[in-house]
Amino acid sequence: xxxxxxxxxxxxxxxxxxxxxxxxxxxxxxxxxxxxxxxxxxxxxxxxxxxxxxxxxxxxxxxxxxxxxxxxxxxxxxxxxxxxxxxxxxxxxxxxxxxxxxxxxxxxxxxxxxxxxxxxxxxxxxxxxxxxxxxxxxxxxxxxxxxxxxxxxxxxxxxxxxxxxxxxxxxxxxxxxxxxxxxxxxxxxxxxxxxxxxxxxxxxxxxxxxxxxxxxxxxxxxxxxxxxxxxxxxxxxxxxxxxxxxxxxxxxxxxxx
Ligand code: FPP
Numbered sequence: 001x002x003x004x005x006x007x008x009x010x011x012x013x014x015x016x017x018x019x020x021x022x023x024x025x026x027x028x029x030x031x032x033x034x035x036x037x038x039x040x041x042x043x044x045x046x047x048x049x050x051x052x053x054x055x056x057x058x059x060x061x062x063x064x065x066x067x068x069x070x071x072x073x074x075x076x077x078x079x080x081x082x083x084x085x086x087x088x089x090x091x092x093x094x095x096x097x098x099x100x101x102x103x104x105x106x107x108x109x110x111x112x113x114x115x116x117x118x119x120x121x122x123x124x125x126x127x128x129x130x131x132x133x134x135x136x137x138x139x140x141x142x143x144x145x146x147x148x149x150x151x152x153x154x155x156x157x158x159x160x161x162x163x164x165x166x167x168x169x170x171x172x173x174x175x176x177x178x179x180x181x182x183x184x185x186x187x188x189x190x191x192x193x194x195x196x197x198x199x200x201x202x203x204x205x206x207x208x209x210x211x212x213x214x215x216x217x218x219x220x221x222x223x224x225x226x227x228x229x230x231x232x233x234x235x236x237x238x239x240x241x242x243x244x245x246x247x248x249x250x251x252x253x254x255x256x257x
Contacts, residue, residue: 009244009254010254010255012191012242012244013241013242013244013251013254013255014255016238017238018061018062018063018234018238019061019063019190019191019192019214019234019237020063020064020065020188020191021063021064021065021066021067021187021188021189021190021191021192022058022063022065022066022067022190022191022192022193022194022233023066023067023068023069023190023192023193023194023205023206023209023210023213024054024066024067024068024069024193024194024195024196025069025193025194025195025196025197025202025203025205026047026050026051026068026069026070026196026222026225027195027196027197027198027199027221027222028043028196028197028198028220028221028222028223028224029043029044029046029047029221029222029223030043031043031197031221032046032047032221032222032223032224033046035221040082041082041085041086041089043221043223044085044086044089045089046223047222047223048089048093049223050222050223050224050225050226051068051093052097053225053226053227053230054066054068054225054230055101055106055138055140056227057226057227057230057231058138058230059104059106059137059138060227061230061231061234063138064138064139064188065138065139065140065141065187065188065190066138066139066140066141067111067140067141067142067143067184067190067206068140068141068142068143069143069146069203069205070090070142070143070144071086071090071112071143071144071145071146072143072145072146072147072203072204072205073112073113073145073146073147073150073204074147074203074204076116076145087117087118087121090121090144091120091121091124094121094124094125094127094128095124098127098128098131098132099131101132101140102131102132102135104137104138105135105136105137105138106132106135106137106138106139106140107132107133107134107135107136107137107138107139107140108128108129108132108139108140108142109129109139109140109141109142110125110128110129110141110142110143110144111141111142111143111144111146111151111183111184112143112144112145112146112147112150112183113145113146113150114144114145116145117144117145139187141184141187143183143205143206146183146205147204148202148204148205148206148207148208149204149207151182151183151206151207151208152178152182152207152208154181154182154183155178155179155181155182155185155208156178156181158181159173159177159178159181178208179208182208182209184206184209189209189210189211189212189213190206190209190210190213191213191214191237192213192214192216192233192234192237193205193206193210193213193214193215193216194216194217194218194230194233195215195216195217195218196218196220196221196222196225197219197220197221197222198217198218198219199217200217212242212244214237214240214242216233216236216237218232218233
């Protein structure tokens with residue numbers, strides 16, 4: 001059983017439908033910088049420009065949720081200077097962009113183990129989420145110190161605590177219960193996953209949530225990813241037949257119903 005409701009299926013399966021939720025692994029910043037003989041950090045700064053473009057373009061396409069993998073739980077293994085420059089960049093971006101996002105009715109949400117960040121950055125994250133929490137336009141989810149396995153484990157811990165308190169019986173642990181305890185459990189699952197930079201892997205991103213997501217890989221390095229590239233990815237998505245375990249004929253019947 002998937003966590004999709006039958007009633008949603010027609011909308012999800014209809015060819016040409018726009019993705020409601022796009023999830024992106026923004027890869028290739030370092031190579032982009034290297035090609036220009038610039039320090040890696042210049043690639044991350046250029047990556048912020050690409051984030052701005054993606055947010056605007058998703059709004060134009062009527063996308064409801066955009067999830068961006070900004071920093072994985074494995075990225076702490078990078079050289080300390082790159083890690084601290086990235087932290088500083090997140091802080092600066094939150095400081096400078098959040099008012100504009102708020103004016104554009106964007107809701108910002110950060111998912112991942114935020115206790116690993118400095119108190120200053122945690123406070124900035126909390127402020128940004130608080131300021132934008134009632135916005136009704138695009139939801140931008142930034143995954144930072146996030147790992148798909150970590151997410152499943154933290155959901156399991158929350159449920160185990162409920163079992164221990166007698167609030168949940170072990171037999172009541174369903175896929176749906178697990179889903180709602182994951183970090184993105186209240187959002188529609190990603191329809192389209194994009195990875196830039198040429199690698200074709202999931203890299204411990206949204207392991208639970210990508211079960212039925214359409215995957216799109218491009219050689220384009222993240223700082224070069226623009227509205228036109230996003231349009232190409234969305235067009236590719238629109239040409240796919242989503243089946244959710246059904247036969248092609250059944251999917252056509254649901255879509256045409
Ligand atoms: C992967 O490229 C990119 C990252 C680990 C960092 C992503 C961060 C940003 C785009 C900037 C900030 C974003 C937000 C949402 C505030 P890489 O360094 O692995 O590139 P490479 O594979 O070419 O070395």
